[in-house]
Structures are given as C-alpha cells and as structure tokens.
Amino acid sequence: MVAALLALACARALAAGAADAPAVLATAAALFALYAAGPSLPRIRTSTRAAALWLGAVALLWTVLLALTPDGIWLAFPLFFVQMHLLPLRAALPAVAATTVIAIAGFGWHTHTLSVGTVVGPVLGAAVAVAVVLGYEALYRESEARRRLIEELTAARSDLAAAEHAAGVLAERERLAREIHDTLAQGLSSIQLLLRAAERALPERPGPALGHIRQARTAAVDNLAEARRFVRALSPPDLEAGSLPAALERLCATTARTSGLAVHWHLSGIPTELPTPHEVALLRIAQSALANTVQHAAADRVELTLSYMDTEVALDVVDDGAGFVPSRLPAPGSPAASGTGFGLAAMRARARALHGTLAVESAPGEGTAIAVTLPCPAAPATPEAAS
Numbered sequence: 031m032v033a034a035l036l037a038l039a040c041a042r043a044l045a046a047g048a049a050d051a052p053a054v055l056a057t058a059a060a061l062f063a064l065y066a067a068g069p070s071l072p073r074i075r076t077s078t079r080a081a082a083l084w085l086g087a088v089a090l091l092w093t094v095l096l097a098l099t100p101d102g103i104w105l106a107f108p109l110f111f112v113q114m115h116l117l118p119l120r121a122a123l124p125a126v127a128a129t130t131v132i133a134i135a136g137f138g139w140h141t142h143t144l145s146v147g148t149v150v151g152p153v154l155g156a157a158v159a160v161a162v163v164l165g166y167e168a169l170y171r172e173s174e175a176r177r178r179l180i181e182e183l184t185a186a187r188s189d190l191a192a193a194e195h196a197a198g199v200l201a202e203r204e205r206l207a208r209e210i211h212d213t214l215a216q217g218l219s220s221i222q223l224l225l226r227a228a229e230r231a232l233p234e235r236p237g238p239a240l241g242h243i244r245q246a247r248t249a250a251v252d253n254l255a256e257a258r259r260f261v262r263a264l265s266p267p268d269l270e271a272g273s274l275p276a277a278l279e280r281l282c283a284t285t286a287r288t289s290g291l292a293v294h295w296h297l298s299g300i301p302t303e304l305p306t307p308h309e310v311a312l313l314r315i316a317q318s319a320l321a322n323t324v325q326h327a328a329a330d331r332v333e334l335t336l337s338y339m340d341t342e343v344a345l346d347v348v349d350d351g352a353g354f355v356p357s358r359l360p361a362p363g364s365p366a367a368s369g370t371g372f373g374l375a376a377m378r379a380r381a382r383a384l385h386g387t388l389a390v391e392s393a394p395g396e397g398t399a400i401a402v403t404l405p406c407p408a409a410p411a412t413p414e415a416a417s
Contacts, residue, residue, distance in 0.1 A: 031108045036062050039101035054098045061091040061105075074116065081116040088112075089129065096136035106133040106152055110159030123160070130156045208314065208376040209256075216321040217253030220288050221246045223324075245288055274309045275301050275336060278316055282334055289324045292331045299338030308404050311380040312336070312345050315388075318373045319347040319400050327351025327398060341406055348399045353392045377402065 036058045043054040065088055073080040092109065096102035106129050113125040133152040138144045228242035269277050279295045286293040304312075316334060323332050329351030337344040359374065374390060377400070381388040386404035 032065055032105065033062060035101075035104045035108070039095065039099055039104070042101050043099055048099075050098050054095065057091060057095045057098060061088065061095060064088055064091060078116075078118060078121070082121070085113060085116060085125065089125075089132075093132055093136070096132065097139075100137050100140035103133045103137045103152070106130065107155045107159065110156050111163060114160060114163035126156050126160060204379060207372070208380060211318065211372050211376050213256040213314075213317070214253055216317055217249050217256070219321060219325060220249050221253075224249065224288060249288070269306070269309055269313060273301065274304065274312060277309075277313055278334065278336055281313070281316055281320065285320045285324065291324060291329065293320065294331070294333050296333065296335040298335060301338055302406070304343060305407060308343065308384060308406075311384055311386075311404065312343070312402070315377045315380055315400075315402050316345060316347065318377055322373050323347070323349045323351060323398070327353075329397065339406075342403050343406055344401065344403045346399065346401045348397065350397045353394050353396045353398055355394065356390045356392055 040051075040055050040058050043051040048054070064084075068074055068084055068088075071080070071084065074084050075081075089109070092102060092105055095105070109129055110126050113129065114122045116122075117125055130152045134144070134149055137148055137152075141148070224242045224246040228239040228246070231239035231242065275297050282293040282295040285291065320332065320334070323329050327349050329349040332347065332349040335344075335346045335348075337346070356374075374388075378388045381402050381404065384404050386402060388400070388402045390398070390400055392398040
C-alpha cells in the first residue's frame with residue numbers, strides 16, 4: 031500500500047508538471063527506502079525505543095512529502111496501522127492522533143481551507159485503523175488462549191492415557207498374582223506334600239508311596255491346565271466341566287484325599303446361575319481358604335458351605351484349627367510376612383472387585399471362619415420367566 035500510494039503521488043506530481051516534482055520524487059524515494067528497510071531491522075520488532083526512532087524518521091520524511099504535495103495525505107492511513115502495530119497502546123494512540131492532526135493541517139495548508147470532509151476523512155481513517163488493530167489483537171489473544179487450552183487438554187489427555195495404562199498394568203499384575211497364588215502356588219504345595227509323604231513311605235511301603243506319586247502327577251497335570259487357562263483369562267477347568275456347586279464338591283473331595291483332612295461340603299438354598307466372574311471368584315476363594323487350612327491351621331475338620339439367597343450368594347469356610355489374631359497378620363510383601371499373608375489379601379481383592387464383602391473371624395485355639403458374600407445380579411426378564 032505504501033509503495034502504491036508513493037507511486038501515485040509521484041505520478042500526479044509529474045503529470046501536473048509541478049516545479050517541485052523532482053523534490054517529490056526524491057522525498058518519495060527516500061521515504062520508500064527507509065520504510066522498506068524497517069522489516070530487515072530486527073530491533074524494531076523487539077525494542078520500543080528502536081521502533082519509535084524508526085517511526086519518527088518515517089513520519090519526518092512523510093511530513094516533508096506532505097509539505098511538497100497534498101497527495102501525501104493518503105500515506106497517513108498505512109502509517110496508522112504501523113504505529114498501532116509497533117508501539118504500545120499508550121504511545122500508539124498519541125502517535126495516531128498526531129499523525130491525524132499533521133495530515134489535516136498539511137492538506138488544509140495546500141488547499142488554504144478547512145472543510146468538514148478535510149477533517150472527517152483523516153479522523154475516520156484513524157478511527158478505522160485503531161478499531162481494526164484492536165479487534166485483531168483481541169482475536170489474537172483469544173486464539174492464543176485457545177491454543178494454550180488445546181495444549182493443556184492434549185497434555186491432560188496424554189497424562190490420563192498414561193495413568194489408565196499404568197492402572198491396567200497394575201490390575202493385570204494383581205490378577206496374575208491372585209491366579210498364581212490360588213492355583214499354581216497351592217498346587218505346588220499339594221505336590222510337595224504328596225511327594226514328602228511318598229518319601230516317608232519308601233522303601234518300606236511302596237504301595238502307598240506309589241499312590242502319593244500318582245496323586246502328585248495328577249495335581250501337576252491339573253495345575254498345568256490351570257496355568258494355560260488363566261494366562262488366556264479363561265474360566266477354571268472345574269467350572270467348564272460343570273456348575274459351581276459341583277466344582278466346590280470336587281474341590282472338597284480332592285483336598286480331603288490329598289491332605290487327609292476331613293472336609294465336609296454343604297449346599298444351602300436353590301442353586302441359580304451366576305455370572306462367570308462370580309463363580310470364578312468363589313471357587314478361587316474356596317481354593318485359597320482350604321489351602322491355608324491345610325498349610326497353616328493344623329485342623330482336623332473343615333466345613334465349606336455355599337448358600338444361595340434371594341439377592342446374595344455366600345461362601346463360608348470354617349475349620350477347627352489353631353486359629354490366629356487377624357489384626358496381627360503381617361501385610362503381604364513385608365519382611366515379617368516371609369512369603370505368606372497374600373491369601374487373605376487376594377480373597378478380599380476378589381470380593382471387593384465384585385462389590386462383595388469378606389469377613390474373617392479367628393482367635394488362637396478357636397479355629398478360623400471365613401465368610402464371603404457377593405451380590406447376585408438381577409437376571410434378565412424373559413417371556414419364559416414371566417410365565
């Protein structure tokens with residue numbers, strides 16, 4: 031715009047054959063050179079003082095051009111924008127006002143008169159330039175605020191994704207820890223007990239020793255199947271072969287056969303179909319509770335009861351063993367735990383994951399009672415059920 035307006039002023043001066051046309055050409059060339067050099071001076075964009083000095087030099091040459099030709103008044107409009115862009119608002123508004131006054135005075139000096147149009151034109155141009163620049167700056171600030179908000183949202187989303195990933199990893203670790211404790215660890219303990227019994231029977235009683243070894247082999251095969259299934263997050267083989275009561279009854283029989291402990295199985299209420307996670311949790315809790323009884327309780331008898339109620343299902347495991355003080359049980363992973371104490375924590379985690387509860391009652395010399403209660407999800411309504 032500046033180049034075009036300067037060219038127009040020079041062309042009109044040459045066309046009019048004015049005596050000061052060479053001075054107009056020289057002043058316009060100097061003004062264009064100074065104005066074009068502005069973008070190449072980096073301090074003008076970073077230093078208010080440098081910008082003010084450059085604008086002062088431009089304004090001085092423009093005033094000289096305006097004194098030579100009234101066509102110089104047109105350059106006031108682009109100067110308004112440059113002043114508003116480079117100077118702070120408290121300095122830009124006086125600069126725009128001063129430029130407006132110079133433009134009006136210079137044009138009035140050439141025409142020897144001041145009309146409404148002579149005054150309103152520059153004032154209106156200055157007002158439009160100020161409004162446009164202020165509006166642009168408001169839009170720019172809003173755009174920057176939106177950009178920062180988007181960056182914050184993107185960072186928050188990344189943090190949330192990382193937190194969800196960490197939570198998923200932790201949940202999978204807990205699942206594997208529970209599965210290993212309730213299946214492989216208990217199975218290996220059973221195998222160890224059977225092999226120890228076989229070792230004691232040899233060589234005087236090869237028959238009982240052979241029976242213990244066969245049971246140990248069966249336990250090893252079962253635990254290998256368990257390992258393959260829980261790695262794929264499938265249901266336990268006992269549940270695949272039948273219902274939960276049947277699986278618990280087989281568990282009691284297997285525990286009694288391998289440990290010599292008197293395990294009694296009871297079923298209360300009318301069995302109903304439960305979601306697979308509920309059945310898996312109850313079976314694993316029963317396995318862990320019986321394994322703890324065999325390894326730690328020194329009990330002679332244990333009672334396992336599964337109770338179906340209207341809105342809940344309960345599992346109770348009661349033994350007549352040595353008992354313990356639940357509040358003094360060391361936390362899993364602590365030095366005092368020595369590798370024990372994870373069983374009850376895993377049982378509680380399973381019950382809590384299904385919005386259930388687990389209670390432990392025990393005292394030294396009075397045995398132990400473990401009770402877990404899970405809510406029964408409402409069965410979907412079907413025409414057959416309604417009839």
